[in-house]
Amino acid sequence: MRFSRSDLLATSATLLLSAMLFHFYLADVNSAAPAGSGDSVGTIVFKKRSATRKTASSLGWARLRNASPVFGADTLRTADRSEASLIFSDGTSLDLLDNTMIKVDFGAAGRVLEFVEGAIELGGNAAAAETTVRIGDSTLSADAAASLSLTGTGSEVKVEVASGAATVLHADGTSSLIRENQEARIDVASGAVAVRDLELIPRSPRQNERFISSAGGATDIPFSFSLLNGSEGESYVQLARDEGFTEIVAEVPATSAGADGLMGASLSLEDGTWYWRARHGDGTFSNFRRLTLNREQPVSLNQPADGIERPYRKKAPVIRFSWGEAPGATAYVLELSRDPSFSAPEIRTRTVVSSLSVGSLLEGRWYWRVVPDYPFRRVGPETAPAYRSFSVSRREAMAAPTPSYPGNGTLFQIQEVSTGLSFSWVAEPEAVRYELALSASRDLSNPVALLATASPYLHVSEGLSPLSAAPGTWYWGVRWKDDEGNLSPFSRPSTLNGIDGSMAIRLSYPPDGYVVADSLVRNLRFSWKTNVPARTVFQVSRDREFSDLAAEEDVVSETALGGDWKVGTYYWRLRTYNADGVPFLETPVRSFSVADPFPAPVLIQPDPRASFMIRSDDERLFEWKTPPGADYVRLDLIREGESEPRVSLPALSASSVTLPLGTLPDGRYRVRLQGFGLDKESSSRIIGYAEEFPVAFRTLTFARLVSPADGAEIDGLSAIRSGVALGWENADTPDRAELLISRDPSLKDPLYRNGSPARTDGPGRLPEGTYYWTVRNYIDAFDVSAKETYRFTVTPVPLLAAPALLGPADGTVLDPPFLRGHRELLFEWEAVNGANRYAFNLFKAPGGKPVLTVQVTEPRFLLTDLASLSRGGFFWTVEARGVGAGGYVEQEGIQGRSGFSVDIPALTAPSIDTPRTSYGF
Secondary structure (H helix, E strand, C coil): CCCCCHHHHHHHHHHHHHHHHHHHHHHHHHCCCCCCCCCEEEEEEEEECCEEEECCCCCCCEECCCCEEEECCCEEEECCCCEEEEEECCCCEEEECCCCEEEEEEECCEEEEEEEEEEEEEECCCCCCCEEEEECCEEEEECCCCEEEEEECCCEEEEEEEECCEEEECCCCCEEEECCCEEEEEECCCCCEEEEECCEEEEECCCCEEEEECCCCCEEEEEEEEECCCCCCCEEEEEECCCCCCCEEEEEECEECCCCCEEEEEEEECCEEEEEEEEECCCCECCCEEEEEEECCCCCEEECCCCEEEEECCCCCCEEEEECCCCCCCEEEEEEECCCCCCCCCEEEEECCCEEEECCCCCEEEEEEEEEECCCEECCCCCCCCEEEEEEEECCCCCCCCEEECCCCEEEEHHHHHHCEEEEECCCCCCCEEEEEEECCCCCCCCCEEEEECCCEEEECCCCHHHHHCCEEEEEEEEEECCCCCECCCCCCEEEEEECHHHCEEEEECCCCEEEECCCHHHCEEEEEECCCCEEEEEEECCCCCCCEEEEEECCCCEEECCCCCCEEEEEEEEEECCCCCEEEECCCEEEEEECCCCCCEEEECCCCCCEEEECCCCEEEEEECCCCCCEEEEEEEECCCCCCCEEEEEECCCEEEECHHHCCCEEEEEEEEEEECCECCECCEEEEEEEEEEEEEEECCCEEEECCCCEEECHHHHHHCCEEEEEECCCCCCEEEEEEECCCCCCCCCEEECCCCCEEEEECCCCEEEEEEEEEEECCEECCCCCCEEEEECCCCCECCCCEEECCCCEEECHHHHHHCCCEEEEECCCCCCCEEEEEEEECCCCEEEEEEEECCCEEEECCHHHCCCEEEEEEEEEEEECHHHCEEECECEEEEEEEECCCCCCCCCCCCCCCCCCC
């Protein structure tokens, strides 16, 4: 805490306000609602929380003090979760459950209770007077020995008689009797009563009975009920947390517990409110009873401290005792004894508050303890209360006083000395005056201030300029004067350390707003700089006000490590404490966030829900939604059945990437995506969650040209005879295919096109020349045609050799003698290898016009019509040929040529000797 001028005002105001509030608290605690008229008819004792009262002369409700008297015309009310007992002067009792209202009317008509709503338990003894309960226009009379319960609202009241009897007197003078072990329902408006016998009667614990136990764990509670009318068969005790028994916590069989059909069982219960009832095997249930088990909390003793000594010179001191409250206790008994066994306490005082002052204690050692008083039934062993001791002693010499504030080693900021310093010490009962010394020396010599006061505290605001000049150490002490003018020794000197607050403490790392991954928060290192020689505490809170601390630890260095903190926003600071344990300096608050791993990226395409096709060597776009805050994404593509990824891209800053799926085997894959955050000034690295998405695809292969190979030369004769066969292949069966052959490399105007080619197909015979060919394939709109166009050349067909002409020999002359001896002319030549046809041509020289053209299969030709020959020159040629099936000339040959001439005399007109003489005449 900063040492400032406002300290005295704040301290004084706080002390004054605390005293006033404490006074009002005591007055309030010990106050009671205004007393009613007449004599008290009983006492109300709280079992839980509180109750209120409205007297006959008041319109408002007043809170009741525990064990307050109740008067003859009081209206009593319990709130939600409040319970109380009304104990009448004759010994009978009335339990009021929560949300209950009754009016007490004790007058000439006797003891009358007006039941308004809620639940009450009425019981007593044989010597007590009868009690009448007014319910609407009806009255319920119970004898003194009766034990009954009433529950209900303004419309219906249920009355259960556990013992004795009760009578309902109606407005018309008639009455209804409710006997022991019967239940009646009373209509408040009409007064009608419906009575029925009860076969199962809960006996113990009684309705709303409360237990207290000091044992740890579950506590055994005995249960008993009456089984009437000679019912046979098994019966059970049921336990639930609600009166509707919506969920049965336990059900145990009951065994005989005595005469008169009393059955019993024992159950182990945890703390809290329970409901129990009996169940018979035939399906009959008893009414429920409520009970509460409280766990006794030991009373913590506060002051005086254990073993403390309280000396005095002339006047015995007043000792103040205080302790912590025990939940459920309605009062406390303070016991003081000379021995720790407390066998014979010398002082025993009862109080409803948690503090008490006792004076005039004799010298010697005392032992004290506090015993809580509970309005409950105790179960299990009782634990002895804790105790403390203190001593009272008388002394002759004046003892030095004890400094209180500021404590030894207290820090103050030299910048705020001008506002003053406040001092206090333990008051001496016999002091009439005090002297305060402030000095630079430990022995308090040459003080810069020596001030007198009649109070055990003082605020100093003048003469403190030396303390503000520079950081340093100062000392203060106090002594007291009695009524005879005697001075005590100075108290032990207490140090004051002046600190330059402008450079005292500052935070270094992490910066404000830092984000750290939850997996790294334990390794997060906090750092700072400080020159304050005081206890320094590192604090982490879930809120900016530091009311919900997640971590707090004293630090001995200038660093601290993170802790096991859940995801969320946190705040951290350093706080230094002064010698008195009051905060001295606090750093500005910084925030940091513990971040969950990033959510997994979400694959957008390809659609994980559908498979797809892709061409071999093609790429496919993968796209995902990157989680907010992630700097990059890791992508792994793993084939089903394999552990190592086929593709691994560890750092993708974009939200998409193109992968060469066509180069991978098709099938089923998993795409694993995971986001990452980089380590940067404002955050640690953050690793996101990984998620896998299924990807299934089929790879479509392109058609591949097989034969002839690109640039191949095909023998012309083979191309003529056997044709050209084009071979191609595709691992997939295309939906549509086409084979193209063209003389043009661009395949324009193809000379051959087949729309449904076989895997080996072709146009048949091809003449010599250069050709270009390819195959086009399509599968489900995918073009998987061959990526290349092949070229092949059909070489020219070689000519057959020229036949050797045998005859007639070249230059032969066919003269008349030859002609007279021959009627035919045989042309012969040698056979040519590879020829199966010969083209024979006869030409008239010199014009070369053919006289005869024939095809023969043998190497000869017989001209039988010599009349076709005329006088003059002739030549003849023979060309060998290879002819295939169907007469197609596959191979031509070189012509062989030879000539001959015909020499016959020219024909003239005959000479006629006798002109005009007719022949035959």
